[in-house]
Amino acid sequence: MALGEPKRMEELNYFELLAWLGIGSSHPGGFPATQQNLDALQVSQEDYVLDAGCGSGLTACYLAKTRGCKIIGIDLNPQMVEKACQRAVNEGVSHLVEFRVADVYQLPFDDNCFDLVMAESITVFLNKVNVYREFSRVLKPEGRVADLEMVLMKELPSNLRTQMEECFGSGTDPLLYEEWLDAIAQAGFQDVEIKNPQRIKNNGNVIVNALMKDWMLIKDLKNKVLSQPGVLSRLQKNAGFMKRNMGYFGFGLVYGRKPTPLPTAIKLGVKGHMRQAIRTLPNVYRRMLFSN
Numbered sequence: 301m302a303l304g305e306p307k308r309m310e311e312l313n314y315f316e317l318l319a320w321l322g323i324g325s326s327h328p329g330g331f332p333a334t335q336q337n338l339d340a341l342q343v344s345q346e347d348y349v350l351d352a353g354c355g356s357g358l359t360a361c362y363l364a365k366t367r368g369c370k371i372i373g374i375d376l377n378p379q380m381v382e383k384a385c386q387r388a389v390n391e392g393v394s395h396l397v398e399f400r401v402a403d404v405y406q407l408p409f410d411d412n413c414f415d416l417v418m419a420e421s422i423t424v425f426l427n428k429v430n431v432y433r434e435f436s437r438v439l440k441p442e443g444r445v446a447d448l449e450m451v452l453m454k455e456l457p458s459n460l461r462t463q464m465e466e467c468f469g470s471g472t473d474p475l476l477y478e479e480w481l482d483a484i485a486q487a488g489f490q491d492v493e494i495k496n497p498q499r500i501k502n503n504g505n506v507i508v509n510a511l512m513k514d515w516m517l518i519k520d521l522k523n524k525v526l527s528q529p530g531v532l533s534r535l536q537k538n539a540g541f542m543k544r545n546m547g548y549f550g551f552g553l554v555y556g557r558k559p560t561p562l563p564t565a566i567k568l569g570v571k572g573h574m575r576q577a578i579r580t581l582p583n584v585y586r587r588m589l590f591s592n
């Protein structure tokens with residue numbers, strides 16, 4: 301597909317459609333959920349972050365602007381990466397953010413280099429354990445993975461699964477909460493949990509309003525829709541499916557921490573382990589321990 305106008309809307313797969321539009325937050329909960337998650341993660345200026353499947357770079361650029369950390373975004377779709385690079389320049393963060401075309405199954409990075417790997421709506425389409433293993437490889441020991449994904453609230457009947465795949469592509473496979481936790485634990489992560497779990501709500505307006513604040517999406521949206529009227533019906537079909545079946549879907553931040561390798565763990569000794577164990581306790585227990 302050329303980087304300009306697509307020839308026929310029907311020929312584009314879901315990712316190509318998103319890339320053509322330049323949508324910045326095509327994940328459950330939209331940009332408000334991203335902001336909530338980044339607050340929970342407490343990303344610091346010293347963190348070196350990978351955004352895997354970064355799309356048009358909205359989250360990565362926001363993170364650089366608000367936290368001042370260094371971040372690399374990768375995506376398999378060259379059109380997404382091209383738009384993400386434009387965004388970084390336009391938003392004045394190209395000294396902090398870099399975007400590259402790459403595949404999450406084979407990341408072009410050394411072992412043990414990132415403090416945080418984040419992803420938003422990508423593993424739902426892929427082999428979860430393999431992707432999480434690759435995330436683990438590039439994370440430093442004690443590094444964190446935080447992956448915002450669609451969750452099934454209950455088993456999806458096969459007719460609805462077919463409709464879902466028609467909307468979002470074959471292979472779209474949201475899991476139940478426990479299954480997401482199993483997948484990330486199978487890849488070797490510890491302290492696994494689902495942060496900020498939520499049901500899909502009837503708050504499409506909030507999400508659309510947030511989307512419409514993104515200059516990249518709105519700058520030529522009118523011309524795009526006029527040139528390809530089919531785009532509206534495709535977006536409406538996807539939104540209609542989610543609205544009709546919202547009771548089946550939720551979302552949350554699939555979270556885990558890469559363990560310290562054993563020799564380092566031994567060097568840390570008992571005191572170090574106690575400190576680490578205390579750090580991983582939920583805040584409420586930490587407060588109880590140190591309240592007196």
Ligand SMILES: C[S@@+](CC[C@H](N)C(=O)[O-])C[C@H]1O[C@@H](n2cnc3c(N)ncnc32)[C@H](O)[C@@H]1O
Pocket residue numbers: 315318323324325326327352353354355356374375376377380402403404405419420421422425426
């Ligand atoms: C639903 S979009 C989400 C994009 C972005 N994270 C967001 O929230 O807006 C999924 C993205 O994953 C990318 N993707 C799919 N498979 C990939 C792979 N194997 N490696 C890297 N990126 C991939 C697609 O090109 C697309 O940009």
